[in-house]
Amino acid sequence: MHHHRTSRRTLLSATAAAVAAAAITTTPAIAAGEESTRRPARDRLKRLVSRMSLEEKVGQLFVTRVYGHSATEPDQVDIDLNLKETGVRTAAELVAKYHVGGIIYFTWAHNTRDPHQIAGLSNGIQRAGLAQDTPVPLLISTDQEHGIVARVGRPATLVPGAMALGAGGSHADARKAAQIAGAELAAMGIVQNYAPVADVNVNPANPVIGVRSFGSDPQAVAGMVAAQVKGYQGAGIAATSKHFPGHGDTKDDSHYSLPTIRHTAEQWEELDAPPFRAAIAAGIDSIMTAHIVVPALDPAEDPATLSKPILTGVLRERLGYDGVVVTDSLAMAGVRQKYGDDRVPVLALLAGCDQLLNPPDLPTAWNAVLKAVRDGEIGMARIEESVLRILLLKDKLGLFRSPYASLEEIDRTVGVRAHLAAADRIAEKTTTLLANEGRLLPLSRRAHKNVLVVGADPASPSGTTGPPTTVVAGALTGLGFTATALSTGITPTRAKIDEAVAAARGKDVVVVGTYNVSATSPQRTLVRELAATGVPVVTLAIRNPYDIAQLDGTGLRASVAAYSWTDVELRAAVRVIAGRARPGGKLPVPVQRADDPAKVLYPVGYGLTY
Template identity: 55%
Template sequence: MRSAKVSRKTVLLSSVTAAFAVVGGGVVVAEATADRDDEPGGEDPVEEPTGDPVGDLMASMSLEDKVGQLFMVYVHGESADTGDADAIAANRERLGADTGAAFVEAYRPGGIIYFDWANGLTGPEQVAALSNGLQAASTVPLLIATDQEYGSVVRIGEPATQFPGAMPLGATRDLDAAERAAEIAGSELRAMGLNHNFAPDADVNVDPANPVIGVRSFGSDPALVAEFAAAQVRGYQAGGVAVSAKHFPGHGDTGTDSHVGLPVITHTAEEWERIDAPPFTAAIAAGTDMVMSAHLQFPALDDSLKPATLSHPILTGLLRERLGFTGVVVTDALDMQGVRTEYGDDRVPVLALLAGADLLLMPPDLPLAHQAVLDAVASGELTEARIDASVRRILELKTRHGIVDAPETDEGAAAEAVGSEAHRAAAADIADRSVTLLANDGTLPFAGGSVLVTGWGENTTRLLAEALAAQGFDAEAHVTGDDPGAAAIGAAAAAAAGRDLVVVATRNVRAGSPQADLVAALLDGPAPVVTAAVGTPYDAAHLGAVNASLAAYSYAAPSLEALAKAIAGNLAPSGTLPVDVPSAAGDVLYPLGHGIGYP
């Protein structure tokens, strides 16, 4: 059985691997070589290259093969042939197959996306082995992807290098650092067998209350976001992975999370041109491989109020025809509520293809979605030529990035390539240069003494206290929880008694937040209070007149270590705000570009 599958894979790929050698992202035509069959009697006949190797590959695929290429899903299990009972049950329920390998063999998908909760992702060797196992099961090499934006969206943790994320990069104003970070990240992903990353985020975060973008954006200035998005496109590709700019036509000005609802963007067409479009235009000019659609309504761009993922005027009229994008259009996850509010799970994939999408990400019921597309072709709603156009774009991407030619990775070399000392130093340097001092009455730098660390996040407060202890302070963490009540706030105020300094970690503070109540109670004590925003810097608008206010934009370890160095005076804060921070009244409290240093 196994040899039959391998033989079929050889037949499917021979024309492409014979005709392509990928050099530095370009494609060079090479001489064809014949593959020998295991049977006696000489060589299999090999057709002469036509000059269109992707077309040759497509000609050998059935309609079912081609429809499979349109889907990217997640599978459960730490290995492709998992024996874990829970993983098998989850795969069977969602995918109709027991293991990732069995699913890939049955449906021949275009790609697989990794999540730590589904695949373990416990270390470079395990991830590389999972990748190789899935590739070995596939007749056409897979796109293997993840969302490794860094900062608040990380699927693969340590020992992979943990960069602070997009908004901290924006605070450095260093495009070379952004490109280098992406190149390092791309090289580590490729070493583990991943060949695609759903990054960078090209949204311009102009809504401080945005519940889903925030620090995932480089900032609130369209020109800044455009430059950084383009730099990261170049960097990821130099590191060996394909990239996807997201979320088109722009998710930066919404108060609704499209995972749980359908946002509405109220920008005019002119505002879209000025605010939302520049980063996508720049990413396309830089050569982004994919653009991901957003599940949101944008009435000024499509008055039918269809979500952008299902909108022909947006995906075809605007993205393809207006901006000239010729790469792969990928949907955001189709199991998100934003795209399921009006249409059933059998209709969404078909409507997305009709709108202009190519790659359908994470439908909630893959067998249903796959059959729905086949049925739409049978009925004439979709033509096979339309399917072919998307499949060609997907296969051209795979060929261009060397995925068809060399899909597997060296498992033995993965650990050495991931999380090296040089890579960690690069992440620490970015974190150091992103720390922004918003306000200071002279409390910082702190000369020495006893420090209480409290506020948001059990791990965050603990790690920040440990980092301060490493700077020579007597530092202790006091956990209040993310939503402290009166008892927790009172306990923190009591713990602050006798301390020389109180540091409060904050994240996503809103008007009336218990985190603001905690800060107010601590300000009533004798010790000076320093706040450290480990998410967006907008927290400062709701925290009152603290003695000093810092923004790190991230709770990754390098950012917490940078905060500790800044508090100790062993690091001069040099970051500047990549966003405007409004006051509680709505005017500008700290403008874009604000950042003060030490005397």
Template identity: 50%
Template sequence: MSALRRSAIATLAACTATATVAALAPTAAVSAPPPEPKVPPQAFTSAQQVGRVIHGMSLEEKIGQMFVLFAYGPDASKPDARNTSLYGVATPAEVVAKYKPGGWIYFNARDNVQNPTQLATYSNQLQAEALKTGLHVPLTIATDQEQGVVVRIGPPATQFGGNMAHGAARSTADARTAAGITGRELEAMGIRQDYAPVADVNVNALNPVIGVRSFSSDPKLVSDLTVAQTRGYQQDARIMATAKHFPGHGDTRDDSHTSLPTINHTLEEWNTIDRPPFEAAIKAGIDSIMTAHIVVPSLDPSGDPATLSKPILTGVLRDQLKFRGLIITDALEMAAVRAKYGDAEVAVRAIEAGADQLLLPPAPDVQFKAVVDAVKSGRISERRIDESLLRILLSKVKNGVAFQPFVDPAKVATTVGTPASLATAQQIVDKSITLVKNDANTLPLSNEARKVLVTGWGVTTTQSLATSLAKRGATTTVAQTGAAPTDAAIADAVAKAQANDVTVVLTQKAWDTTVTDKQAKQQKLVKDLLATGKTVIVVAVRDPYDIAYFDAAPTYVATYGYQAVSMEALTKVLYGEIAPAGKLPVDIPVAGQPATPLYPFGHGLSW
């Protein structure tokens, strides 16, 4: 590298980082590292040291920092054949050694998560391996702990109701508190970045992929709560927040995991609906933004997904909105981003578009080589790589991992799922329950002894609700019927309803018939239960839109989540221990008439 080139990088690093490092380094440290692993970090805590790290990297090492990988299994030293198939090496530690990635992501569905203490140990193992590589650059470990319906770490970690529950409660203070608790628990496990909050504005009741992951259909409410959670994660918990999915995934009927959605918002609509939450997050200092695998013709008429669009990522996000933090792609293994180009080209185009980090590449060897070759051929300049690398390294300084990568597993139990945090979570979720209909004045229930059937969706959820009801003296029967109840299961539930005083039926996306007619079976279950003439309370435990498909139900409650904390809050409302305080954060449209509200934004009954 020429002296002029080294000088340019050092100057850029100094100009960008000096104030940030000076302000954050004294306060970003975490608890003392455990005795093992013994590999000390070669900390970089100043602009000059960041420049030194960049100068010492080979091209391949620089590009490795742009990849965010995962591995199968709960232990860095444990071989797994699935790793060999994907990466050509068997253990997570070997994956780190081979690619020297800048980021790592945990998944419960990929056997990473056993419990919080195990995760803290796993994080330390991965960091020790990263520091052995010769780079001495620790990983930024991340996960998707959105809360509500998207969580990677379940109990004993504190569970909240999710974004739309916050939207129903309308409390920025509670949203910030929830993010702060979530962030501090993640940090105790060695996780320094949460891919949250979702900043999408869910204006489409038939959106199969966002729904309750969004705070609301109102851009102002989404903006306020996005800012609140950004501050909770970054200022209170000192981890990185990630607003997603730019430029806005809230108005689609297609799931980008399986197909490429097109959002036909005009430029005016995008500026009015989708832009405000991301712009608010940027002004609040959000550390990173995740791209969406969606086509938005008004922003880029090429037909390329936003993840691969320079007009969107550089033209809009960097130049118009002045975002200076990390841009990370949504998972490159998703079908939407792979539909138009091959995997190798996807990786190169994402960087050309302006992405700093490539999340979950499905063909890591092919995609890593493609980026290296693109630089060596001159298609991508090394300066472009250095720009992303500088942002990546500065983010590691800001979140503290650069100078304190290890955590103490022995201290996890005093941070994660504490009685105080669990009580706070319950208080917050209690405010979100929304009573949409109470035509027969069924609620609140009296304290008299009664037989209650709990049926509908969710093995754990129906049992959690039954447990909460039993604590109030109810004699409960559980008949879980699933997302696609069979005719026999429906008949069994109807027969049990006849033998009980009250039936509580739980629905989960009963509106969604876009793929198959399985949700129509949930609709049939509810209608057949209503036909018994017995007292039936219908509860939507995910999207609140289900009522449009069985509006004859006289009693309808929306919880926006199905965890035990939501079922306890529901029970409190059912028995009148608390008054329902939630207000709809979205319109519920008439079935088949998306422009006609059946129950409008802000609707919510109480007593």
């Protein structure tokens, strides 16, 4: 299996090959790339920086979104969106005008239809980068955490997300999952992944991290983070641990507000720092900042993204990190509340950031940084320090030598049988059995032939084949049961609850998919009234494992945690429920009692088996 970028030399077309050949023979940047064995990379890249104009240097600092499935021929709707946001029509024009150092892919920006299309987009962007006066390849990135956050879906392999892997407890599995994911991203020309999450989820009410974290134990999270860093970077892409200095203990979502973390400096060192220290020790290529206030680390109460005491004082100086620092999205409310969109990128650079990710208004941000340099607010040495870090990463990833993706590599790597089988094996070891009264599970095809599947059907992350109730029912049917699906929603109405109760009559068992059940959620009523019919009820938590605390006393007979509603995790949970696999997961977070959160209902490490 080919994991490294140096194998990705075959281009998508003869035209692409001709363009690349021309670039390699005529541009000093590419020619310099071939001298890496004779000349230290840093010196070579410093000379490249010295040839850049100020506009080119500033451009290297930005990683921005762009609409469209093609770098040169997007659909008209995407052309219109690009014109509205940046005054250019295409990704290629964006690179030519702003000299951006990176592009981030989003599903909603129509960047990620299928692997061959993604590779074509990546190659078009790279051709645009190499066609500049100072040719420089781009860092193409995305958020492919897996689990509930994935931008690239089927037919790519979707592996279990962080908390599921935390439940599995295997560093080897975490590393393997990242290696598979990294190899597939690299094949499509995506070379920087904003994963793994290094936040320690010590707050069950955390609305933004939750199952995106490996768990609540700092040392356990640190081990998982290090394993995934090695997996991703061993596959030839840059990993990114996030969100520094730690977003795990908050009840607010930094997409919509500016959270404050009240940890003392000592608590930060004990709870939040270990995973980032482990990532740095593992050779992490990039670290993403958090739009959070941590008064113990910066009394000025600026968001960490804009805090020199946090990014330079703690991350650079105390932790000794000299890699690339990337902001979290600058379009998020958490970083925009205190300062305007023209000040945020300037303050981020002064704080110690290198890459400015997804500004809400690229022209405003780009011109603001240019002005700050021309006015002397940001020194040229500060800009060149960040540009050099970014170029060193591009060089490490082989982008100056081999910037293009190949269809052959995609067909050898993306969604291949061995990867899919490994994802299934890993997922089975993450499914966690929390309750099993009267040994209801595993279900028997004789005693429990007719199954009703009801529950929440949240919007599906990339890579799912349908709503969770449909996927679960289909998987049960595939294993010899007769299963029917009825979507009752995250907030089931009285009519839906009555419909589910009526549908349960005559069934042998009901499986209820639950989703972040709160104290006032009508999901509790649904489970209670289904259990009151006398038909055995199995609950399947398809996101946070804390649901069982709110469902205690409803009469459920068995409860399973899947940590996500992606196909790979739902189908693994079904194999466990049906006895085709043993539950291997142990809780990586404590489940506290709903009526008395000071008491633990199920501790870290809890998990039944059979």
